[in-house]
Amino acid sequence: MVLITLVSSDEQNFPVERELLKQSGTIETLIVNMNLDDEDTDAAAMPIPLPNVKGDVLEKVIQWMEHHKGDPVKEGDNEDNNAEIVVPQWDDDFFKPAMYGSKHLELTVAASYLDIKNLLTLSCKAISNTFKGKTGPQIREEWGVPNEFTPEEEEAIRKENEWSE
Amino acid sequence: MLLNFLELPQNAIKCIFDFMDYKSILRIREVAKPMKNMFSLPSTRELSISHIDIFDENHSFNYDFYFFKSYFIHMMRKMKIKEYSFVNHSHALEATMNSAEFARFVAAVKSLFQLSEIRSLTLTTDNSEFIDVLLTSLNPISNSYQANTASLRSNVIDFALQLADLVESIRFVYDESTNSEPLPSTLQIIERILSRKCKNLEIFGSSRQYRLSLADIEKIFQ
Incomplete structure (x- = not known):
């Protein structure tokens, strides 16, 4: 089993099975550019730096990729299928502890940076699920977003939105 | 955070x-x-649909709406409508849809339609599916309207009469080539429309049937 080492922004090393990394468009490109798939290259001696991903987030990303090992890799935007997507139970449980916090958002940023489309889609779907049927103040409270509006501004927005009720 | x-x-x-x-x-x-x-939703005025243009072009339609841009960009994407653009300094959306897509679009903005003050409407199609969608959206009273029992021509006239209760200005452009049904005279149509809320009426059609005599014009003035 070929292992490739990923290095997080806080200098933590993560040896990861080569097969898993096919899910990441960014890492796949780096592997190709660094010739890490060549038999002559000592992949173990050439770690891949990921300066935009912290260790704790990278650990979660790897955990997600391990669970989804062998899943078909999503290509392109594929927006047409987005509406039908349901977050599987395992993924729901995976996102839950980080939900309503910056950890989940950091995971989403990492999924975007690493170009892991399935993770990005599921993560975004999980975020959008938390908005469903909620009012602005409820979303603010759940996600810890400070209220920047004056009561008058809030009332004005509610009035503007009235037509959709 | x-x-x-x-x-x-x-x-x-x-x-x-x-x-x-x-x-x-x-x-x-x-x-x-x-x-x-x-x-963004800059002002209540821009929430209203103040003008609708509908053209029949190879079985598709174009629509102009005053709107708030981002919302409709999302809506077009969500409805998988690929052909759309923003015109008139981004105050209007022009989209190409078939009648089924139009029905879905109208359903999504139905409450906006019903709240809107529609000042004018330009119709250059007599496609019954399309007219049905408009009738049920612009005027809830017209829900019982049965397009399949009427010919296309009657459709358009009925539509004009119901619209005349709702809007102040109507402009119709008829394609004479598709018309086979005997019609009431132009004068009758005009009288019936202008006796309602509608105060401005424009009818475009090449048929002799629509030409007004001097006596007709005198009668309208009266």
Whole structure:
């Protein structure tokens, strides 16, 4: 089993099975550019730096990729299928502890940076699920977003939105 | 909170909004100012549909609406309508849809349609499916209207009469080549339309049937 080492922004090393990394468009490109798939290259001696991903987030990303090992890799935007997507139970449980916090958002940023489309889609779907049927103040409270509006501004927005009720 | 939604990459924000229904998107405007600005709704006036143009071009239709831009960009994407653009200094949406897509679009903005003050309407199609959608959307009373019992021509006249109760200006452009049904005289149509709320009426058609005599014109003036 070929292992490739990923290095997080806080200098933590993560040896990861080569097969898993096919899910990441960014890492796949780096592997190709660094010739890490060549038999002559000592992949173990050439770690891949990921300066935009912290260790704790990278650990979660790897955990997600391990669970989804062998899943078909999503290509392109594929927006047409987005509406039908349901977050599987395992993924729901995976996102839950980080939900309503910056950890989940950091995971989403990492999924975007690493170009892991399935993770990005599921993560975004999980975020959008938390908005469903909620009012602005409820979303603010759940996600810890400070209220920047004056009561008058809030009332004005509610009035503007009235037509959709 | 170390990271907020707005620091997410554009593709992630777009992805999140792709999953959201219209009401949730409007509610997201209540969360924070940058989100409000993302789906801006500058004034109540711009919420109204003040003008609709409908053209029949190879079985598709174009529509102009005053609207708030971001919301409709999302709506077009969500409805998988690829052919759309913003015209008239981005105050109007022009989209190409078939009648089924139009029905879905109208259903999504039905309450906006019904709240809107429609000042004028230009119709250059007599496609019955399309007219049915408009009738049920613009005027809830017309829900019982049965297009399949009437010919296309009757459709258009009925539609004009119902519209005349709702709007102040109507402009119709008829394609004479598709017309086979005997019609009431132009004078009768005009009289019936102008006896309602409608005060401005324009009818375009090449048929002799629509030409007014001097006596007719005198009668209209009276």
